Amino acid sequence: MGVWNPHSWQAFPALQQPEYPDPSALEAVLARLRRLPPLVVPDEVDRLRQLLAEAALGKRFLLQGGDCAEQFRDCQPETIADKLRVLLQMSVVLTHIGRRPVIRVGRIAGQYAKPRSNPTEQVRGQEIPSYRGDLVNGLEATPESRRPDPERMSQAYFHAAATLNFIRGLIDGGFADLHHPERWELPRQSHRAYRAVLDQVRESLEFLATLGNLERGALERIDFFTSHEALLLPFEEALTRWVPEQQSHYNLGAHMLWVGDRTRVPGGAHLEFLRGLANPIGVKAGPGAAPEDLVRILEFLDPHQVPGRITVVTRFGAGRIRELLPPLVRAVRRAGRVVLWCCDPMHGNGVTSGRGLKTRRFDDILSELRQCFELHREEGSRLGGVHFELTGEDVTECTGGIEGLSEADLPRAYETGCDPRLNGTQSLEMAFLIAQVLRDEGRPGGLLAPASR
Ligand code: PEP
């Protein structure tokens, strides 16, 4: 293993990178990005790593979610507030029913780059570059819009900054205050079970307040963290900074970064880049992840076994998780490593609808999640988090859920730039179903019950 620095990745093969036609234009943008202020600060990154370390031990639960591909055009107050709101709603349900404090991590304020299966696609008889996310090129299916444009990196930085600034403002302004969870009702939402949870939360708060038990400010304070896939390496490198107080390099473009299932190849540039950062790192593991490769990746990324450093995000599909997850869990345990296991029940459950739209069925998503909890329990391990593609908006991209969306409903509000997301109602319903599993695990005889530990 050679000496690491923020550009040492350049000596390794980098998958999924666009070809920029004008290297001097690329360098000009990167030079500007390197001088701009960071989007997050090292203390926040360290705090998230500590919280994730607790989640790995079963003391907290990770909720990570947001768009598959954030788009610049969605950098609007309502869209951002809706996304924050749905994540807060889900976390209150998980905390209250599931009885575990929740760590909220958005796929937000920087989730602008997408890996693609094919570098090009056929559109109206013409071969054009695939859309690689707003960070790289435009969604519009024309050769001009699909040409990689380095100026988009600068736009991504400013859109991420605006998004995060608004989120911080909302939170500082009391948007997330547990005394006023009614602020998080989605406009069209009439979820009776959710209202009942809010009433219970309110009652418990009043009760605790009468006992004088509440730490001042504890409920007004809320942690919310950002994450995205570290895919476009020149951009990620430009947001990486040396922090003298910590004597470490941090990527200060987000609190947490993850490496995708397509780019987590041993010997590749993505792992080389990530290994030198102090940030918590997610590693996506799909059906192609061999147990011995995963262990190698973990040893490479985290040689000193820093608590909270690694979250393994598995995404196999409801039909394959039973065959594929247990060997990974056993291999990681045999290697003597502790990781936070997180379930992404979205990316292994894609199907194409009769009308050719990419979709996912609510029941497949739920089935993978339930099996994931169960399989970890059978292996003497524990599932410590969930990872969703979701939005607060009333889209029709995934089928099923209490509204019973069918394939015929999909074209009505199909707006994703990439993969299909759960809408606000489906997300909240999912949170209730997960919370019940968490609650049952905590009961006598359950996985998290004190007697069984
Ligand atoms: C994603 O999270 O949007 C993604 C592309 O996932 P994966 O790397 O697991 O395929």
Ligand code: CO
């Ligand atoms: Co996706």
